Each structure stands twice: as C-alpha cells, then as structure tokens.
Amino acid sequence: xxxxxxxxxxxxxxxxxxxxxxxxxxxxxxxxxxxxxxxxxxxxxxxxxxxxxxxxxxxxxxxxxxxxxxxxxxxxxxxxxxxxxxxxxxxxxxxxxxxxxxxxxxxxxxxxxxxxxxxxxxxxxxxxxxxxxxxxxxxxxxxxxxxxxxxxxxxxxxxxxxxxxxxxxxxxxxxxxxxxxxxxxxxxxxxxxxxxxxxxxxxxxxxxxxxxxxxxxxxxxxxxxxxxxxxxxxxxxxxxx
Amino acid sequence: xxxxxxxxxxxxxxxxxxxxxxxxxxxxxxxxxxxxxxxxxxxxxxxxxxxxxxxxxxxxxxxxxxxxxxxxxxxxxxxxxxxxxxxxxxxxxxxxxxxxxxxxxxxxxxxxxxxxxxxxxxxxxxxxxxxxxxxxxxxxxxxxxxxxxxxxxxxxxxxxxxxxxxxxxxxxxxxxxxxxxxxxxxxxxxxxxxxxxxxxxxxxxxxxxxxxxxxxxxxxxxxxxxxxxxxxxxxxxxxxx
Numbered sequence: 001x002x003x004x005x006x007x008x009x010x011x012x013x014x015x016x017x018x019x020x021x022x023x024x025x026x027x028x029x030x031x032x033x034x035x036x037x038x039x040x041x042x043x044x045x046x047x048x049x050x051x052x053x054x055x056x057x058x059x060x061x062x063x064x065x066x067x068x069x070x071x072x073x074x075x076x077x078x079x080x081x082x083x084x085x086x087x088x089x090x091x092x093x094x095x096x097x098x099x100x101x102x103x104x105x106x107x108x109x110x111x112x113x114x115x116x117x118x119x120x121x122x123x124x125x126x127x128x129x130x131x132x133x134x135x136x137x138x139x140x141x142x143x144x145x146x147x148x149x150x151x152x153x154x155x156x157x158x159x160x161x162x163x164x165x166x167x168x169x170x171x172x173x174x175x176x177x178x179x180x181x182x183x184x185x186x187x188x189x190x191x192x193x194x195x196x197x198x199x200x201x202x203x204x205x206x207x208x209x210x211x212x213x214x215x216x217x218x219x220x221x222x223x224x225x226x227x228x229x230x231x232x233x234x235x236x237x238x239x240x241x
Numbered sequence: 242x243x244x245x246x247x248x249x250x251x252x253x254x255x256x257x258x259x260x261x262x263x264x265x266x267x268x269x270x271x272x273x274x275x276x277x278x279x280x281x282x283x284x285x286x287x288x289x290x291x292x293x294x295x296x297x298x299x300x301x302x303x304x305x306x307x308x309x310x311x312x313x314x315x316x317x318x319x320x321x322x323x324x325x326x327x328x329x330x331x332x333x334x335x336x337x338x339x340x341x342x343x344x345x346x347x348x349x350x351x352x353x354x355x356x357x358x359x360x361x362x363x364x365x366x367x368x369x370x371x372x373x374x375x376x377x378x379x380x381x382x383x384x385x386x387x388x389x390x391x392x393x394x395x396x397x398x399x400x401x402x403x404x405x406x407x408x409x410x411x412x413x414x415x416x417x418x419x420x421x422x423x424x425x426x427x428x429x430x431x432x433x434x435x436x437x438x439x440x441x442x443x444x445x446x447x448x449x450x451x452x453x454x455x456x457x458x459x460x461x462x463x464x465x466x467x468x469x470x471x472x473x474x475x476x477x478x479x480x481x482x
Contacts, residue, residue: 038288047279
C-alpha cells in the first residue's frame, strides 16, 4: 500500500482523558470503513509534564522544556506535523517551535478561525476557559487580531470553572459537573455572547453543543477535524462532527 | 519530580477504536486524582498495518515486519515495556521479540491467567474470538498448557462474529451489534462454558460483563490493569475495574 497520508504527532497527556477524547474524535471524523483508512498518529502521552496552571501562577517547574522534549521525540519518530490537545499548554508553543522543523498546528488559531466562520462579523465571542489559559491571553490576542469582540469570565467565574475542571481530571463526569459548567457558560451568554469557545479540552468530556442555544465551538473537535484534513491531504475540514 | 514509573509503549491502531478504548481503561484503572499521577504511554497508532485476518488466510502482505518497526520505534523513544491491544496481532509476537530488548507483555498470557484465576479448576473456558485469532491457535495453546478445557466457536459462529466485528470497525456500536455478539457468546455458554474470554479488543466496545451470567474476561481490561501495575511498579493487578 502506498501511504500518502501524513503521520501526526500528538503532544498528549494534558490531561490524559482529554488526549483520549481527542484521538476518539480524530477517528470519528475520519471517513473510514476499515482500519486501514484511518489516520496514523504517534502519541507521546505524558501526564507527568509539570502543572501548567501552577506555572502560570509562577509556581513550580516550567513545563516548556518537557513539552519541547516530547515534540522532538515525535519529530524523530517520523511525525510530519504536530498537534497538542491542551489549550493552556500553547503558552509554551514557542518552546515547541524552537525545537522542531515540522509544522505545529495551534488549537487556538484553529478554534478562533472556526468561531469566526460560525458567527456574524460583530458577534461577541464568549471565552470559556481556565485561569491559566485566561492569564496567558492566547485567545484574547487571537480574537483581537481578528477584530472580534470577546466576553470573558471574571476571576470568580474562572476559579469556579477551574474547580469543575479539577473534578473532571479526577474522573468525575457527573451531571453535577456538567451542570456547573453549563451555568458558567450561561453567564457569558447572559452578558451577550453569541457563540462560545470551549477553550479547555476537559470541557467536551461533559459538555456538547446540544446543551446550548448558541454555537459551542469545542476546541478539541476543531483540532481533531483539522488533524484529519491535514493527515489525509484534504485541507477542507469535515463538518460531519 | 522523580519519576519512578515505567513508560509503556503501545503498539496500536489495530483497530483504532480498540486502542483508544485500551488507553481509556489504563487511565480508569490508575489510582489518580490529578494528571501527574497517570501512566506515561508512547503510542504508535498505525491503522495502516496490513490486515491481520487476511494474512492468516494467506492473503495480502504479512504484517509482522510493520509491527516490528513500531516496536523498534517505541523502544528507541524510551518505552520500557511493550503492550499491543490486539489479540490476533500476537500471532506476530516473535517478530516483535526478535526486534527489541525490552519486555513484551502478552495479552493472551495475561488473559488466560486472569481467566484461570476467576474460575474453578475444571471449568470449561468459552473462547470468543475472530477467525484469524482462532486459526492462530494462541488461546487454545495457552489454555492447553494450563490444562484447561476450552469450548470453541464453529466456523459458522466465527464467521458471524467476524461480520459483527467488521461493523464495529466501521463505527457501528449499535444495540443490534451488541445483541448479535451476545447471541454468539450465549452459544458457548449453552455448550457448557463457565467463563468467557473476549479474545478480541473490539468486543468490549459493545459488550461488558454485566450482560452475562458467567464471568466475562475482557482481554482489553486485563491488559490495561496489567499495564498500570507494571508501569507503577505494583505487580498486583487492581480489581477496581
């Protein structure tokens, strides 16, 4: 068999369930009837990467070096492009790009493009995220560059969201956790958000678009569809998810 | 952080969903409250490995060389032991072991040990599998070595099972598929099986132990628990699944 597909390298484990969810969405987004139609992935699943939230608070070890090591290993193993299904970890994107020659596909850039494509020009985007990802400013900068108004969470809302994310990371995918996150999303909608960006790959473990009256852009889904499109040499992202 | 855990290399993609299911079960079987407690995995997820069922029929390319390449890459990337969440692919275990120096943990050996531990000495084991895995004789040999009577599927039953596995591989996890596989399992029970070994990692995508009156040994679960025990340096396999 001549393989024209590209092998994707996945910088994973941040967190573990989010990486598995990403892989499942890549598989689901692939037009395939048998094993051999699917995308080849090399996954460095390293949950031991130093805590990113702590690092953004100036505590603990900086994770940039450890993340760059995974990127280098993936390149050495034959990955042709890299993705990382963790939004906050993109604060260390420059460490990755300084370490490898293969392209790195940003979940932030792709999610912002997807959000812009799914809403009117002046529609305010609600940014639902974690304290670390908010502090890093990744989405705010990308949305500002696109000229899009953004509605952000308060410090209290970010803290409440983080508490729920920690419960998901501890294995709790209960209705109570989902309801708590929906309540946080509803606050952004009440303040005028016409579309939500789920800028944390833990959110889609308990939330999905059917729960909302506005568009809900799952950064995990966006990255999964982009990954399939790039791996199969079809830039157009499938809308089948 | 001093990491005393071992990094596991996963020879994956056979099939894609089964690999993701295996990873999810590793995560679920790990005693963890936060990311950093989880097992580090390197996953070579290569669904393009030549078809194993066809190879057992003497058709198409032999997958042994391609599987061995993945094993070598995983060793080079730093994996300290290898697992492969596909039963039939163990027919090429000797290709793996000839290619690497790190240990390879057999899903067949572990599942047979688990089955023996869960049933009385003379209890007949029902072997539920695919035509290729049946033809390879892996489980029959391991059960014979353990002195265990085994009840196997007929050629027609194996063919019916394979048709359902192909539906799972095409993304169909419907109740109809689950019911079809349950009916195949019930035939083994009707012929005297006191315990079932699910010797295909596609089965647990639609079946679980609660569906049966007899013990149902999921080879995926057994390998996941063994992986956690080995990675965390605790040989005793958790029974929390």
